[in-house]
Amino acid sequence: MTQTPSFITQKLKIGGMDCTSCKMKIEGSLERLKGVSEASVVVATGCLTVTYDPEQVSEKTIQERVKSLGYKTDNSISQGSQAATTDDLSSRNHDHDGGDEHAHAHNHGSGAGEFNLKRELPSVVIAIVLFTIAIVFEESLHNTPYNIAEYAVIIPAYLLSGWTVLKTAGRNILRGQIFDENFLMTIATLGALAIHQLPEAVAVMLFFRIGELFQEYSLGRSRRSIKALLEVRPDTANLKVNGRVTEVSPERVTPGDIILVKPGEKVPLDGEILEGSSQLDTSALTGESVPRTVKPGSTIFAGAINKSGALTVRVTKPFAESSIAKVLDLVENAASKKAPTEKFITTFARYYTPVVVFLSLGVALLPPLLIPGANREDWVYRALILLVISCPCGLVISIPLGYFGGIGAAAKRGILVKGSTFLDALTAVKTVVFDKTGTLTKGSFKVTQVIARNGFSESELLSLAAKAESRSNHPIAASIQEAYGQPVNESAVGDYQEIPGYGIKAMVQNQEVIAGNDRLLHRENIDHDTCNVSGTVVHLAVNRRYGGYIVIADEIKEDAVSAIRDLKRIGVEKTVMLTGDSETVARMIARQLGVDAFVAGLLPEGKLEELEKLLDPSAKKKLAFVGDGINDAPVIARADVGIAMGGLGSDAAIETADVVLMTDAPSKVVEAIEIARKTRRVVIQNIVMALGIKTLFIVLGIFGLATLWEAVFADVGVGLLAVLNATRIAK
Numbered sequence: 001m002t003q004t005p006s007f008i009t010q011k012l013k014i015g016g017m018d019c020t021s022c023k024m025k026i027e028g029s030l031e032r033l034k035g036v037s038e039a040s041v042v043v044a045t046g047c048l049t050v051t052y053d054p055e056q057v058s059e060k061t062i063q064e065r066v067k068s069l070g071y072k073t074d075n076s077i078s079q080g081s082q083a084a085t086t087d088d089l090s091s092r093n094h095d096h097d098g099g100d101e102h103a104h105a106h107n108h109g110s111g112a113g114e115f116n117l118k119r120e121l122p123s124v125v126i127a128i129v130l131f132t133i134a135i136v137f138e139e140s141l142h143n144t145p146y147n148i149a150e151y152a153v154i155i156p157a158y159l160l161s162g163w164t165v166l167k168t169a170g171r172n173i174l175r176g177q178i179f180d181e182n183f184l185m186t187i188a189t190l191g192a193l194a195i196h197q198l199p200e201a202v203a204v205m206l207f208f209r210i211g212e213l214f215q216e217y218s219l220g221r222s223r224r225s226i227k228a229l230l231e232v233r234p235d236t237a238n239l240k241v242n243g244r245v246t247e248v249s250p251e252r253v254t255p256g257d258i259i260l261v262k263p264g265e266k267v268p269l270d271g272e273i274l275e276g277s278s279q280l281d282t283s284a285l286t287g288e289s290v291p292r293t294v295k296p297g298s299t300i301f302a303g304a305i306n307k308s309g310a311l312t313v314r315v316t317k318p319f320a321e322s323s324i325a326k327v328l329d330l331v332e333n334a335a336s337k338k339a340p341t342e343k344f345i346t347t348f349a350r351y352y353t354p355v356v357v358f359l360s361l362g363v364a365l366l367p368p369l370l371i372p373g374a375n376r377e378d379w380v381y382r383a384l385i386l387l388v389i390s391c392p393c394g395l396v397i398s399i400p401l402g403y404f405g406g407i408g409a410a411a412k413r414g415i416l417v418k419g420s421t422f423l424d425a426l427t428a429v430k431t432v433v434f435d436k437t438g439t440l441t442k443g444s445f446k447v448t449q450v451i452a453r454n455g456f457s458e459s460e461l462l463s464l465a466a467k468a469e470s471r472s473n474h475p476i477a478a479s480i481q482e483a484y485g486q487p488v489n490e491s492a493v494g495d496y497q498e499i500p501g502y503g504i505k506a507m508v509q510n511q512e513v514i515a516g517n518d519r520l521l522h523r524e525n526i527d528h529d530t531c532n533v534s535g536t537v538v539h540l541a542v543n544r545r546y547g548g549y550i551v552i553a554d555e556i557k558e559d560a561v562s563a564i565r566d567l568k569r570i571g572v573e574k575t576v577m578l579t580g581d582s583e584t585v586a587r588m589i590a591r592q593l594g595v596d597a598f599v600a601g602l603l604p605e606g607k608l609e610e611l612e613k614l615l616d617p618s619a620k621k622k623l624a625f626v627g628d629g630i631n632d633a634p635v636i637a638r639a640d641v642g643i644a645m646g647g648l649g650s651d652a653a654i655e656t657a658d659v660v661l662m663t664d665a666p667s668k669v670v671e672a673i674e675i676a677r678k679t680r681r682v683v684i685q686n687i688v689m690a691l692g693i694k695t696l697f698i699v700l701g702i703f704g705l706a707t708l709w710e711a712v713f714a715d716v717g718v719g720l721l722a723v724l725n726a727t728r729i730a731k
Helices: 020-031 059-068 086-091 117-136 148-174 181-194 198-230 323-336 340-370 376-389 393-412 420-427 458-468 475-484 518-523 560-569 583-593 604-614 633-638 651-656 667-702 708-727
Strands: 008-014 036-042 047-052 237-241 244-248 258-261 271-275 278-281 292-294 311-315 415-417 429-435 446-452 493-499 503-508 511-516 536-542 545-553 574-578 597-599 622-627 641-644 659-661
Touching (some): 008 059, 117 148, 117 198, 148 181, 148 198, 181 340, 198 708, 340 376, 340 420, 340 667, 376 708, 393 420, 393 708, 415 420, 415 667, 420 429, 420 622, 420 641, 429 604, 446 458, 458 475, 458 503, 458 545, 475 545, 518 536, 560 574, 560 667, 574 583, 583 597, 604 633, 622 633, 667 708
Parallel strands (some): 429 574, 429 622, 574 597, 622 641, 641 659
Antiparallel strands (some): 237 244, 237 258, 258 311, 278 292, 415 659, 446 545, 503 511, 511 536, 536 545
């Protein structure tokens, strides 16, 4: 969501975040504060992200509002922080201390928010035994309206299964928080007791409790999967100082320090290898299982696992700016950016529950007054059914859990999606626009031909080109340097000028050398006899005289052709390639790839203009742009979905793009769209299923065709099915 410059984002740890009512209460209460733009609770990590205008509301006010709801806050995850550790995640799920304890149905008053079946099971089992006794001996116990034996069995079962619900409902009412599932269950069951529907009252509480246990179990699995992902975070670094190796925290290591990475250890920081060679397992970062071979001079990234030889590494970035820190931060906080569907469901549930409560009150009071012969007890019973079925738990928790599962599933495959809103956008992508170099082609250029003209020799032409390009970090310049194969004395190069989209102009050994594309020669009015050459070409002119050209080849990536084909298979209507390369080269590459259209000879600003022509004015059909995340940052930012290709180690990619592909494989674009569509399908299934079943039972309840038993089965069943359906995405 685009914010004005005055808005800041704060992240807070909130204890006991295991339930939908917690999420709804905190988000709803904060978003009603003036100056708060958005509040988002990620149930699976127990983290609150709030975006607000500090000129209208203070951080202290926000924390006080959260505390007034019965929670304890901890702002140790603050603005601009990096990903939390596994221990941080565990600490986020603790209960509150002292008198500010927030006991609710999901924590069951326990001392730890982490799901513990052994702790929860005894009271549930005892309640089931007592409930079974009450059912088996119902006829013998039910001789009189208020048989002591009946109450002696039912009331303990009721309290064992529902005490936490009753306590939480009472506490919330005192705080002015009425309309949640605890209140609904309390009113429904007390009403059932009042009209002497004792087994139904226990059944409502018991099945509600069992349903919550299943939901907690599912949430626990989701939390554990996130913890497993966060375990790729390195814990220690072997700092090498004066020949001695000391084990320290990665945060204490600074750029320029030397570290030792032993076989089997995680690489703790980004750096450059000074000594040693090895195989690195980068699957935690890229999702690819094939080991990567590294040697002196290779760049390595934090989070990779050193498989064989010992490596001596010079650190190039502090831990907070390392690849793994940014990846973990993205994964953990992606769910805080809500999709429109999530926002709709949260808002819907906020109004839906009070509406059903008042509808139930009307059902209980009005028919006995307006319909002759209407039985008051019968209509009260129907009203209780509405209260039970109106719980929005399964719906509200399964939607964010679905998106969270989608983001997690993508991350495991080396696809970082920065929020559920971008998952939704990916489902509507109908046009995919690719940059060429480094995206569809390998970008590993090699000189294949040197053609000299006007008396220049091939070696002389290559030497002048290498010296002119010596200060450029462009892949084409690197390929010329590699072909030249000799060190360049940069003091011999002066008046260096890089002309974006054209090439280089420099003074080399007192000669003016121009090296670039055909457009540069025309711009400089250099007479030349060759314009159109197959492949990537660097033309040279020395002292305004054409010297010839160097042909450089760039290979198409192995999966590029299949990626374009698969995009069409999954329903993408148009694929386009944009490049600054020549028309001849672009046409040849486009033909090999099978893209629908291409535009060649583009400057960086030209790519932006071409992309804007392709955008759908109605915004219904989304456009995704796939680029390298550095040169293409403005185009990535302008697209409906900006995808950075080969984001590993690229700060610009991670900062600018909505989706970061940690490998440079175009086929990951197809995978990202497919994961997004599967997530969307599951979310829609949950919405339709939950609302459909609840609406059906509301109607059946009003007409007296449903019982409390059926209502509670439907409510628990809907919640459980929705949560289980959401967990399918991660698989």
